[in-house]
Amino acid sequence: GAGVSQSPSNKVTEKGKDVELRCDPISGHTALYWYRQSLGQGLEFLIYFQGNSAPDKSGLPSDRFSAERTGGSVSTLTIQRTQQEDSAVYLCASSPRTSGGAKVLFFGEGSRLTVL
Amino acid sequence: GENVEQHPSTLSVQEGDSAVIKCTYSDSASNYFPWYKQELGKRPQLIIDIRSNVGEKKDQRIAVTLNKTAKHFSLHITETQPEDSAVYFCAASIGGAAGNKLTFGGGTRVLVKP
Numbered sequence: 692g693a694g695v696s697q698s699p700s701n702k703v704t705e706k707g708k709d710v711e712l713r714c715d716p717i718s719g720h721t722a723l724y725w726y727r728q729s730l731g732q733g734l735e736f737l738i739y740f741q742g743n744s745a746p747d748k749s750g751l752p753s754d755r756f757s758a759e760r761t762g763g764s765v766s767t768l769t770i771q772r773t774q775q776e777d778s779a780v781y782l783c784a785s786s787p788r789t790s791g792g793a794k795v796l797f798f799g800e801g802s803r804l805t806v807l
Numbered sequence: 808g809e810n811v812e813q814h815p816s817t818l819s820v821q822e823g824d825s826a827v828i829k830c831t832y833s834d835s836a837s838n839y840f841p842w843y844k845q846e847l848g849k850r851p852q853l854i855i856d857i858r859s860n861v862g863e864k865k866d867q868r869i870a871v872t873l874n875k876t877a878k879h880f881s882l883h884i885t886e887t888q889p890e891d892s893a894v895y896f897c898a899a900s901i902g903g904a905a906g907n908k909l910t911f912g913g914g915t916r917v918l919v920k921p
Contacts (some may be wrong), residue, residue: 724908733813733913734851734896747908749808782850794839794900796909798850 693717695799697783703805704773712768712802716785723766724786724796725758729779737781740766742788773806780804809834811899813912821920826884828915830897833878837899840873840880841909845894854895855882887919 696715704710716723725737736750740760751757755773760766770777780803784796810833820826832840841856857864857871857880864871868887873880884891897912 726911734911736908736910739908750908794909795841795853795856796843796851798852800850 695783695785695797697781697799697802699802700800701803701805703807705807706775707772709769709771710773710804712770712781712783712804714766714768714783714785714799716764716766716783717787717797718764719787720785720797721763721788722786722794723760724784725766725768726782726784727779728782728801734782737768770804773804775806778804778806809837809899809901809910811897811910811912813897813915815915816913817916817918819918819920820887822887822889824887826882826887826891826917826919828882828895828897828917829879830881830899830912831877831879832899832910834899834901835875835878836901839900840871841898842869842871842882843896843898843911845896845914847893851896884917887917889919889921892917892919 698713721742723740726734738758739747755771758768780801782801784798786794786796813830838859842854843851844854845851855866855871857873868885870883894914894916896914898909900909901907
């Protein structure tokens with residue numbers, strides 16, 4: 692596709708259930724990011740994948756959160772045993788590999804998660 | 808790791824006036840500083856960026872300045888228009904072949920009053 696695609700766009704779940712959020716980056720982009728945006732708040736870094744390197748997981752808030760990127764393309768963010776404080780918009784972004792350090796991020800529309 | 812502080816959190820200006828948003832960063836190794844604009848209900852989009860080898864960059868009504876010594880950078884919007892109303896995020900990262908994550912500031916909600 693032309694842009695970063697995320698699914699589902701909206702997810703309502705009950706506390707304690709597991710959820711999976713999917714991100715399909717722009718074809719050829721080597722870097723993929725997950726950010727979390729709580730209502731009216733900033734962009735909280737969660738995890739970063741760059742090519743075949745080990746992911747930077749330093750932003751994952753707890754061991755209930757995990758992410759995979761299969762074949763260097765599609766990524767899945769999994770939240771186990773969801774809590775109400777997990778309610779937020781989860782934004783995925785991809786970026787092409789560039790020289791010189793510029794890293795333009797192309798964001799998806801986000802997945803809005805509501806935990807009841 | 809990198810920490811980016813952004814001020815103010817909200818900014819209300821009259822149409823035609825200027826708006827200035829300021830950010831500070833903690834990691835002196837950071838060398839790439841983009842600004843993203845997020846309109847209500849939309850995804851963030853890059854509006855301008857600056858690398859550490861320059862002190863200022865302009866694109867029509869927006870400009871960014873960088874002070875590496877003080878570790879702060881600013882976004883300037885001149886002749887503001889209602890369509891400039893949005894949340895603006897600054898960010899910082901360390902570049903290079905290995906790449907690195909972008910750390911964002913907390914955002915500034917700008918309201919341009921007609």
